[in-house]
Amino acid sequence: MTRRDEWMRAARAAFPHTLPVLTGFAFLGIAYGILMRAQGQGLALTACMSVIVFAGSMQYLAAPLFALGFAPLSAFLLTLMVNARHLFYGISMLDRLRGTGKWKNLLIFLMCDETFSLLLNAQPPRGVDRTRFMVCIAVMDYLYWVLASVAGSLLGAVLTVNVAGIDFVLTALFLVIFLNQWHGRAGRWPAAAGVLCSLLCLAAFGAEQFMLPAMAAILAALLVWQALHARREAAQ
Amino acid sequence: MNGVEKAATVAVIAAATILTRFLPFWLFPQGRRRPAWLTRLSESLPYAVIGPQFVVSHPHFTLFMPCARSNS
Numbered sequence: 332m333t334r335r336d337e338w339m340r341a342a343r344a345a346f347p348h349t350l351p352v353l354t355g356f357a358f359l360g361i362a363y364g365i366l367m368r369a370q371g372q373g374l375a376l377t378a379c380m381s382v383i384v385f386a387g388s389m390q391y392l393a394a395p396l397f398a399l400g401f402a403p404l405s406a407f408l409l410t411l412m413v414n415a416r417h418l419f420y421g422i423s424m425l426d427r428l429r430g431t432g433k434w435k436n437l438l439i440f441l442m443c444d445e446t447f448s449l450l451l452n453a454q455p456p457r458g459v460d461r462t463r464f465m466v467c468i469a470v471m472d473y474l475y476w477v478l479a480s481v482a483g484s485l486l487g488a489v490l491t492v493n494v495a496g497i498d499f500v501l502t503a504l505f506l507v508i509f510l511n512q513w514h515g516r517a518g519r520w521p522a523a524a525g526v527l528c529s530l531l532c533l534a535a536f537g538a539e540q541f542m543l544p545a546m547a548a549i550l551a552a553l554l555v556w557q558a559l560h561a562r563r564e565a566a567q
Numbered sequence: 568m569n570g571v572e573k574a575a576t577v578a579v580i581a582a583a584t585i586l587t588r589f590l591p592f593w594l595f596p597q598g599r600r601r602p603a604w605l606t607r608l609s610e611s612l613p614y615a616v617i618g619p620q621f622v623v624s625h626p627h628f629t630l631f632m633p634c635a636r637s638n639s
Contacts, residue, residue, distance in 0.1 A: 349595055352622075366638075375575055376577070379574075379577050380577060381578065381581075383578075383581040383593065384577065384580050384581045384584050385576060385584075386584045389580065389584065393576075396576065397568055397576065398568075399568070400568070401568050401572040401575070401576070402624035403576060403579045404573060406576050406579050406580055406583075407579050407580075407582070407583045408583075410579070410580045410583035410584055410587075410589060411583050411586070414583065414584050414587040414632075415587060416587075416619070417584070417588045418587055418590060419612055419616045420588075420610065421587075421588060421589070421590065421591030421615065422591045422595075422605070422609050422612055423594060423609055423612045423613040423616060424591075425591060425592065425595055425601075425609050427610060428592075429597060435592075436589075439588050439589055439592060440585065442588055442591075444620055448617060448620070451617075455619060467613075492615060499612050502621070502624040505617055505620050505621040505624055506621060508617055509617050509621050510619075512613075512614045512617065518611070518614030519583075519614075521611040521612070521614035521615040522614040522615060522617070522618070524615055524618075525615030525616060525617060525619070526618040526621065526622060527617025527618075527621040528618065529618040529619040529621075529623070530622055532574055532619075533622055533623065538623055541619070542619055542623070545613070545618070545619045545622075546616075546619065549612075549615045549616065549618065549619075551613050552615075553603065553608060553612060554608070555619055556611075557604060557607050557608065557611070564574065
């Protein structure tokens, strides 16, 4: 089998897994392009953001910044805060990206929420190379986002569209992934802790402020749980 | 912002994003011994970190928690 055949096989195996992301990104990406247009920003800036930054929620948050004064330091700090969750994705992926060789840096660069969720769970079918499978998922998600935001920017130049509410596709994706993890018993406690901490922080801080406290609460809960676990094991 | 300032802002946002994505891999490269708590954390964390994404994307949770609703 040639290298090209192997990539084709990996792509065919990966594509069905990316369908929920395709649907979600098609709408969210188009909405982003339209939003940027509504803020007075053109195609080049929208495309640059999607190609170089590739972090949906940060791109939405940053959209109004370009109409304001030049403030690189606050843009830097805002990005660090909004994207701090990537640190947790990275720690989760430390072992899973082992053996991906020269593709590792690309996979890390492309690790958005949705790609992370897919890579966490999706297993390549037999006979399909794991690294190629992961690269295909990541690159497909990336292309969906870039193309959709370019399309949105072009659309936004000629019309106004209301796409509110369509992001439910991604909610469904996260729910499916959550349930998958719930079925694999090993992750039941951490999964429940994740949702509980998030709900508490959402109620306490509101949707715009809750991510950092939720991540901190999850980290604390897991570390305490580990410490108790270790102590119990030592006592036995 | 003028064109150059916009380009610089994109670069700054990209740099910060790349930093958050790569930092764990720079801090704990393959082969280097990791503390035991980190290994255990990297086993349980994947199950937990989907929580916030799920909760915040679910209209139910934000609808019935008035204080959680976003202001934008």
